[in-house]
Amino acid sequence: MRKLFLVTFLLIFTIFSVAHAKLMPLIEDPENEWSDLTDPTQISSPLASTGLYGRLGTFGDIDAFSYTFDAPVENFPLSVHVPVCGEHFAPFYPSIAVVGAGFEIPETETLPFDLPEGLGAEVLVEAERITPRPFTQFDLEERVYSSTLFDVSIPQAGEYFVVVWEPDGHTGAYSLWTGNEEPDFTTMDNGELDAAMTLITSGEWMGQDCAAPLAVESCTATVSEDADVPEIAAPERWDVGDGYILLGEVRDATTCLPIANAEVTFWMANAAGEYDDAHTGRLLTNQQGAYRLESDRPGSDEGGEPRIRLQVTAPGYQSVVTSYLLDEADEGYLSIGLTAE
Numbered sequence: 001m002r003k004l005f006l007v008t009f010l011l012i013f014t015i016f017s018v019a020h021a022k023l024m025p026l027i028e029d030p031e032n033e034w035s036d037l038t039d040p041t042q043i044s045s046p047l048a049s050t051g052l053y054g055r056l057g058t059f060g061d062i063d064a065f066s067y068t069f070d071a072p073v074e075n076f077p078l079s080v081h082v083p084v085c086g087e088h089f090a091p092f093y094p095s096i097a098v099v100g101a102g103f104e105i106p107e108t109e110t111l112p113f114d115l116p117e118g119l120g121a122e123v124l125v126e127a128e129r130i131t132p133r134p135f136t137q138f139d140l141e142e143r144v145y146s147s148t149l150f151d152v153s154i155p156q157a158g159e160y161f162v163v164v165w166e167p168d169g170h171t172g173a174y175s176l177w178t179g180n181e182e183p184d185f186t187t188m189d190n191g192e193l194d195a196a197m198t199l200i201t202s203g204e205w206m207g208q209d210c211a212a213p214l215a216v217e218s219c220t221a222t223v224s225e226d227a228d229v230p231e232i233a234a235p236e237r238w239d240v241g242d243g244y245i246l247l248g249e250v251r252d253a254t255t256c257l258p259i260a261n262a263e264v265t266f267w268m269a270n271a272a273g274e275y276d277d278a279h280t281g282r283l284l285t286n287q288q289g290a291y292r293l294e295s296d297r298p299g300s301d302e303g304g305e306p307r308i309r310l311q312v313t314a315p316g317y318q319s320v321v322t323s324y325l326l327d328e329a330d331e332g333y334l335s336i337g338l339t340a341e
Helices: 010-015 190-202
Strands: 002-005 024-027 041-043 050-056 062-069 073-081 095-100 120-125 129-137 140-146 148-154 158-165 172-178 244-252 263-269 275-284 290-295 307-313 320-325 331-338
Touching: 024 190, 050 062, 050 158, 062 172, 073 095, 095 148, 120 148, 158 172, 263 290, 275 290, 307 331, 320 331
Parallel strands: 024 050, 041 062, 244 331
Antiparallel strands: 002 148, 050 172, 062 158, 073 148, 073 172, 095 120, 095 158, 129 140, 244 290, 263 275, 263 307, 307 320
């Protein structure tokens, strides 16, 4: 694998010579979002110049794409670009992994997903970011952060996967360019192509109003429970099971601004109604104050309703202990407001 750090984006334009006018654009549909390795998006022409315009919209989101190569490829090009959108995507640094046969198995802590049996991965981490600057694309000038081009050698014919995630759970939009051969535009009718170009040129593909403030219009302070926090070990993790997801955000109760890097410790009863180390964890909120935890469905503690308990702390704020009571759904949402000390 060879990794080149570009001085300007003109070099990307040179390498992707067909991208300026002949890039096949594929855009994530908010109604049918791209999925992870369990259901990857199929890319029909792996060597064709393709632009994947997507968004990692929630804490822990992962996008995966499937490419089937007919033969080994010595240098398969990939580049990832993060658009400037106010300050919303400034801390957003997506990572890429190319997964398939012939690669070594990396250290498990570098991947937020399980590798399919018998496959390894080449992990590509953006290690440098230049000052935002204009970048010409589709006869328009955009402002982007990313400046990294990767070349990966595909060792043999077969199916490979390109996976995108953000190591710190930050959310944002990205465009991932792969391949460098002219695409076959007959696979997309003019209406589909025009619609895709409209989304790109308008910026709607980013799923974010770039002029919107980081603060929400209203928020409330969370009242801390009069409850003792049990002495349970809380390792750094957000995944303690499978089947139930709790999403949420932590905000300043006065300014309604998100609080990044707030520490969220959570614990819940197991199926027998008992607390144990396996059902607790500790995580940090992302730059938008968001958090995500996943578990099996909690049991009822002390004869009450199933719930997830959380303690939230952040420098300069009063600590809060609160609970989320589960309903019949498999996903919940809890916003937490902290009061300054």
